[in-house]
Amino acid sequence: MAKSPSSTERMCALTRAHKPISELIRFVLSPDGVLVPDTEAKAEGRGVWISLDAASVTEAARKNVFARSLKTAVTVPDGLAELTAERLQQRFAASLSMARKAGQLVTGSTKVRVAIESGDILALVTATDAAPDGRNKMMSAVRALQYAAKEDGDADFSVPHLELLSSDQLGLALGLENVIHAALTTGAAAQAALEKGQRLAHYGARTEESDHRRTTRSGVALPHETR
Template sequence: MARREETVRMCALTREEKPVAELIRFVLGPDGVLVPDTEAKAEGRGVWITLGRQAVADAVKKKVFGRSLKTEVTLPEDLPGLTGQRLEQRFLAALGMARKAGQFTYGATKVRALLEKGDLIALITATDASPDGRSKMVGPLKALHHAAREDGVEGFEIPHFELLSSEQLGLALGLENVIHAALTRGAAAQAALEKAKRLARYSANPGQDDTDRPAADGDVLPDV
């Protein structure tokens, strides 16, 4: 069976075509205010920007949204911050769904047991975890990756995310003291993993080197 081609869109800031997984869409709300469409499902005209906080900040600074949409655009006071919050909310909601599906485990002892068996698809550590506690999780994770390389297993990777504080995780999940957690196998956990990857990319992406090149009027068309 032929592999399905990945959908691509053009970043209105850099004018590069990229897979939608590497972009984030923005749309105009009914009130004319631009909002992040994190699931890329909202109706109306949209603008795609490289998935990165700096890229969104650059797009605001260079007035990319109004030029691309060819209309007056009202921007939130802190669009990069709002976008990050929306991505965090989607990630936390997905974690909640994974927990309900029995595909989310928390607590140092339980997570270490999963690490020993390699029975997880992602390791999650709170940003305020102690260095010692963190090392007790990262060590076994590195050992798993090393063993896979020694066995010649290609493409084996269990990502490690440090995206939110224990308080943020606990409040969203209705739990206390969520420092160490893991996603196990299943559709709900896989959905949470994808949202974690998007949040991590957004937080870490430094923007592109060519964003200082000014856009020419009319050379970027929004999707409809």
């Protein structure tokens, strides 16, 4: 007998595999019958769950999975995978802003290094256009912190690295200029930002062509895959 999914799992309509909700993204129909990504999984009505990666969303659209699952006519917008990436990016940017307002995000090399050295860091955020030497210095500090934690017996300690937005995008999200390095510190708002960043990173790489389409539509290019 097949195992029943738990309340924290859903079935990917493309692969038919049951996965944790954190590894899926939900799609719903707008009132005019256009398919839209429900990135927060809170929209009313019947939804379709797809694995959280651009290739799966593209394949689901190509195979008409959404119409079959919803059992109705569906208008699938061109570039659905890119639109989904845009929505995920917007949610991440907004969550960084919320973390900063909550006092759970610091910016600037000096403040970020203090957060790292004190151990009060939930995740390191680096602009995609950061200079290699600056990036390497921050990563060296994080590795030293992680090594010290393991020496103290905390083998599971790690600091995620989110390299998802350019300095301009970070600046726009945070209302600052020239944001290269930032650190999420402890707290609920920072944790929410980390989770949204990890979802965006998990979703996968975007091509230059898709970045150009979204730049044309939104005025802000979306990030490339984390390095």
